[in-house]
């Protein structure tokens with residue numbers, strides 16, 4: 001049986017136990033299997049990118065972690081406990097894609113953030129002092145305190161995303177799932193969101209971010225999971241984010257450009273890999289390429305080369 005979840009700070013509970021998905025298969029009611037035998041583990045204090053083509057199952061995985069769709073067979077363990085325990089303890093929060101939200105729904109920014117407190121309230125949902133304080137602190141942290149009385153539909157795309165992040169903060173979620181947080185936001189807002197996520201990571205939380213923005217993944221994600229209905233690669237970003245793995249994940253849809261890099265000192269090649277408007281750029285290192293070439297062409301001891309002069 002799973003150990004009970006412990007609240008009282010993201011560092012409590014089983015040390016290091018973050019999110020573990022083991023052999024998870026998800027089949028929708030219409031018979032479509034969106035995920036098959038998915039396995040990976042993410043420790044606490046990490047930001048992990050969830051990357052894959054449209055329809056690869058990223059949102060389905062989020063739904064499974066949130067308990068919205070059943071996993072069968074397979075298991076999902078959250079901070080050492082079951083999904084049901086995690087939901088009861090309010091430790092998982094989901095920050096939705098903008099398209100999934102009805103922005104015409106008349107609700108104030110502070111009310112959206114207060115929704116993060118519902119799991120901490122009794123059935124009457126009357127906010128207490130600690131609930132209001134949590135909302136104030138969350139709005140302050142995402143820089144949206146001055147917008148609290150605005151209708152959510154009146155905000156820009158980046159501001160809306162920050163409000164939903166504030167809802168997760170007010171909830172004091174230890175596992176935060178973000179669906180495409182950078183779509184439609186400018187670079188300044190993206191940097192602000194990344195800084196916030198880093199802060200949350202450093203507090204011991206588990207952050208899982210689905211994104212098509214390959215270029216920023218190596219910059220701010222410690223780990224990555226490449227998905228296409230099953231896991232193609234998972235682990236540290238530098239090990240997962242290789243050209244070969246990305247080609248496996250994106251196949252023909254990945255735009256891949258190779259430039260002559262002779263204009264930049266120390267660079268032998270520039271690979272630009274793009275699934276979105278912000279590409280991943282890989283610079284080849286001239287010095288290490290030359291060293292590799294030298295090793296590859298150096299004759300091994302005792303071997304003769306066709307061009308070697310006769311002794």
Ligand SMILES: Nc1ncnc2c1ncn2[C@@H]1O[C@H](COP(=O)(O)OP(=O)(O)OP(=O)(O)O)[C@@H](O)[C@H]1O
Nearest residue numbers: 028029030032034053054055056057058059060061
């Ligand atoms: N409720 C549902 N019923 C049946 N099939 C579904 C349902 N939701 C999603 N699917 C199917 O499951 C597969 C995975 O969808 P999912 O939304 O998880 O992909 P995704 O990786 O999040 O895609 P995107 O990058 O476009 O958001 C798709 O083939 C989709 O058509």
